[in-house]
Amino acid sequence: MTDEPGTMTEPLQVPYRERERSVTMEPMGEHDELLTINIGPHHPATHGVLRLLTTLEGEIVRDVKPIIGYVHTGIEKSCEDQQYWKVIPFVERMDYLAYYFNAQAFCMAVERLLDEEVPERAQWLRVIHLELNRVASHLFWIATGALDLGAITMLWWGCRDRDLALDLFEMSGGQRFHTRYFQVGGVVEDIPPGFVEMTREFVKTMRTRIPQYLDLLDRNEIWLQRTKGTGIVPAEDLLALGVTGPLLRAAGVGWDLRKATPYSGYENFDFNIPVGSVGDNYDRFRVRVEEMSESLNIVEQALDGLPEGPYITPNRKVALPPRHELATSMEALIHHFKLVTEGFRVPPGEAYAAIESPRGELGCFVLADGSAKPARVHMRDPSFVNLQALPEMARDSLLADFIACVAMLDPILGGVDR
Amino acid sequence: MDATGLELIAQRVREKVGEDAVTGTIFYRRAATLEVAPPSVHDVLAYLRDGEDEPWERLMSVHGCDYLPEEPRLGIHYELLSMERADRLNVRTRVGVGDPHVPTVVDLHPTANFQEREVYDMFGVVFDGHPDMRRILMPEDYEGYPQRRDFPMGGEPVIYTYNEPKLPRWYD
Numbered sequence: 397m398t399d400e401p402g403t404m405t406e407p408l409q410v411p412y413r414e415r416e417r418s419v420t421m422e423p424m425g426e427h428d429e430l431l432t433i434n435i436g437p438h439h440p441a442t443h444g445v446l447r448l449l450t451t452l453e454g455e456i457v458r459d460v461k462p463i464i465g466y467v468h469t470g471i472e473k474s475c476e477d478q479q480y481w482k483v484i485p486f487v488e489r490m491d492y493l494a495y496y497f498n499a500q501a502f503c504m505a506v507e508r509l510l511d512e513e514v515p516e517r518a519q520w521l522r523v524i525h526l527e528l529n530r531v532a533s534h535l536f537w538i539a540t541g542a543l544d545l546g547a548i549t550m551l552w553w554g555c556r557d558r559d560l561a562l563d564l565f566e567m568s569g570g571q572r573f574h575t576r577y578f579q580v581g582g583v584v585e586d587i588p589p590g591f592v593e594m595t596r597e598f599v600k601t602m603r604t605r606i607p608q609y610l611d612l613l614d615r616n617e618i619w620l621q622r623t624k625g626t627g628i629v630p631a632e633d634l635l636a637l638g639v640t641g642p643l644l645r646a647a648g649v650g651w652d653l654r655k656a657t658p659y660s661g662y663e664n665f666d667f668n669i670p671v672g673s674v675g676d677n678y679d680r681f682r683v684r685v686e687e688m689s690e691s692l693n694i695v696e697q698a699l700d701g702l703p704e705g706p707y708i709t710p711n712r713k714v715a716l717p718p719r720h721e722l723a724t725s726m727e728a729l730i731h732h733f734k735l736v737t738e739g740f741r742v743p744p745g746e747a748y749a750a751i752e753s754p755r756g757e758l759g760c761f762v763l764a765d766g767s768a769k770p771a772r773v774h775m776r777d778p779s780f781v782n783l784q785a786l787p788e789m790a791r792d793s794l795l796a797d798f799i800a801c802v803a804m805l806d807p808i809l810g811g812v813d814r
Numbered sequence: 815m816d817a818t819g820l821e822l823i824a825q826r827v828r829e830k831v832g833e834d835a836v837t838g839t840i841f842y843r844r845a846a847t848l849e850v851a852p853p854s855v856h857d858v859l860a861y862l863r864d865g866e867d868e869p870w871e872r873l874m875s876v877h878g879c880d881y882l883p884e885e886p887r888l889g890i891h892y893e894l895l896s897m898e899r900a901d902r903l904n905v906r907t908r909v910g911v912g913d914p915h916v917p918t919v920v921d922l923h924p925t926a927n928f929q930e931r932e933v934y935d936m937f938g939v940v941f942d943g944h945p946d947m948r949r950i951l952m953p954e955d956y957e958g959y960p961q962r963r964d965f966p967m968g969g970e971p972v973i974y975t976y977n978e979p980k981l982p983r984w985y986d
Contacts, residue, residue: 472936597880638874747843
């Protein structure tokens with residue numbers, strides 16, 4: 397019997413201790429004095445529970461093996477036991493800094509299966525929140541990334557300014573993290589009064605803050621020496637490794653899904669895709685900082701042109717009816733009851749929806765079997781795929797540059813392990 | 815990409831790779847899926863990457879799924895991307911749980927390395943020729959393939975050193 401779990405003999409049922417031994421490094425190069433050390437799983441520079449089995453020759457990194465799975469919590473499995481609309485809070489916890497993006501990818505896949513149109517206002521509200529989330533995510537990256545390189549002021553500044561974005565999320569969705577604001581067919585409720593003004597205030601503040609970050613870092617001798625010319629990987633190798641997002645754009649490939657295959661109304665906005673020329677850590681830093689400015693442009697345009705109309709699809713089979721209708725309409729009450737108890741059913745089929753998250757292509761695969769629960773939810777998380785490029789970036793560089801590479805790679809371990 | 819374009823691709827693959835390489839085509843919700851036989855996955859992806867009229871040079875995602883109760887149960891999806899045409903093509907293959915073997919595509923697309931390991935980890939599909947076919951997310955000594963649909967949901971005891979011998983094959 398080979399279809400029983402655990403009885404399959406291949407590839408190799410090796411005892412645990414021998415498996416551990418199997419990842420020990422072979423000596424490389426001319427020197428036979430190699431030192432294999434673990435960086436992580438608990439190390440402040442690994443941005444989570446990432447274990448990097450590193451082979452050093454003196455201070456030179458000869459090889460790196462990322463070992464992951466320490467925060468694997470089986471979110472994809474848990475999603476199979478939830479109704480579609482209850483999956484959203486689960487997927488938001490995968491890449492925990494880009495929660496709006498996870499929800500957007502999942503909702504897009506389900507909307508495609510349902511063949512459901514999202515109202516224009518909902519699309520624009522989504523764009524506003526996605527771009528604010530991108531700014532918040534990049535702010536936290538620059539805060540922790542600069543901390544790895546010893547620039548502790550940037551940590552306080554980045555977290556201070558990210559809090560302003562979180563205030564906006566709290567205002568629109570009621571939560572600072574994992575807001576569950578995006579729903580299948582639209583968003584959960586319209587933005588409250590004062591949101592537009594506060595967001596404009598935030599954009600104005602950030603326009604003055606971004607030059608301050610550059611003043612702090614871009615003229616700093618230590619920062620420049622540690623980022624310039626380190627971690628270069630040719631664009632062709634990055635493409636073969638499936639790397640997307642700012643890492644790829646820093647290497648000069650102007651690939652951005654918001655431009656290439658616009659979704660959620662991105663074709664209505666005028667924005668640029670920053671690309672680098674060298675592909676080193678400095679370019680990665682600059683590309684992300686420029687992306688923040690571009691995101692602010694998009695937010696401003698979306699606020700200017702925010703269309704009127706419904707914020708969620710009027711299809712009562714998918715979206716909850718407005719609260720006030722429940723008191724007067726029997727139909728609305730029935731729909732509400734059906735949606736809350738059973739959820740909505742999705743016709744059998746499968747869909748893969750890809751969006752541009754702050755770290756690259758975030759794809760969501762949903763397999764529907766006709767019931768109210770998905771048969772499979774899979775996230776193609778950019779952190780997981782981009783991590784494969786880390787050995788290429790760090791090979792034959794100094795250990796200190798290796799830390800800079802991890803910082804500029806920006807892996808989110810919640811997304812890597814899911 | 816439209817349904818006609820998908821049929822043309824299927825036709826070209828049949829001509830170049832082999833008559834029985836393609837087992838079907840699905841065009842559903844504006845997404846094209848090419849179904850291929852498990853042994854020819856590598857050849858089909860090689861042709862789609864390097865073929866003269868084929869722009870599918872990037873592999874964006876490899877993931878598995880379980881079609882229980884359909885047979886063959888396990889599905890492996892390869893999401894191909896054409897940067898030139900900004901278009902996607904899904905290549906899918908189906909294997910049974912009795913003999914889940916698929917040739918690896920790591921030599922064509924190095925990005926498949928982690929992702930094939932994840933499919934092996936979660937579904938028990940063995941990718942023949944993969945340079946490092948080990949579990950990636952679950953513990954190395956874990957038994958069973960948790961994303962299969964017949965794997966129990968929830969109720970998994972937390973294994974510590976002290977209770978590990980007391981809970982042998984708890985999943986049965």
